[in-house]
Amino acid sequence: MEEEGTEESGRCDCHGDRGWLRHRLRRVLSRRPSTQATGGAPGLGMIAWIITGLASIAAALTFAEVAIMIPKTGGMVAYLEEIYNPVVGFLAGWVQTILFYPAMTSALAVVCAQQAALFIGDGFTVPLAIGIIILIIFK
Secondary structure, three states, X not given: OOOOOOHHHOOOOOOOHHHHHXXXXXXXXXXXXXXXXXXXXXXXXXXXXXXXXXXXXHHHHHHHHHHHHOOOOOOHHHHHHHHOOHHHHHHHHHHHHHHHHHHHHHHHHHHHHHHHHHHHOHHHHHHHHHHHHHHHHOO
């Protein structure tokens, strides 16, 4: 039988509400993919964040350079039409519309629901994800 106030009962009452919050935050932070992928080594996680940040900066600067060289509205579709041909731009626009944006929306909703479920309980993950998708679509 579990004692109240222990970690096994799911709520640590040993420090009042702060202990419960500390327990929940520890649970959230221990499930982070960057922490799990590096075996819990914070240095490797920081190096991964730095490398990812530098790659993102390089991609943004490249896109900015293309935007300066091709002063058209329309983003990637217009740039691909100008560089290659209109068919490539058309296909890129449809791939974004049919695949990329729905996949990105659902992935963000699932991750947000999983993180929120750590605080409100695992039984609400799917309804919360559906609610977030509806919120994103009709904002």
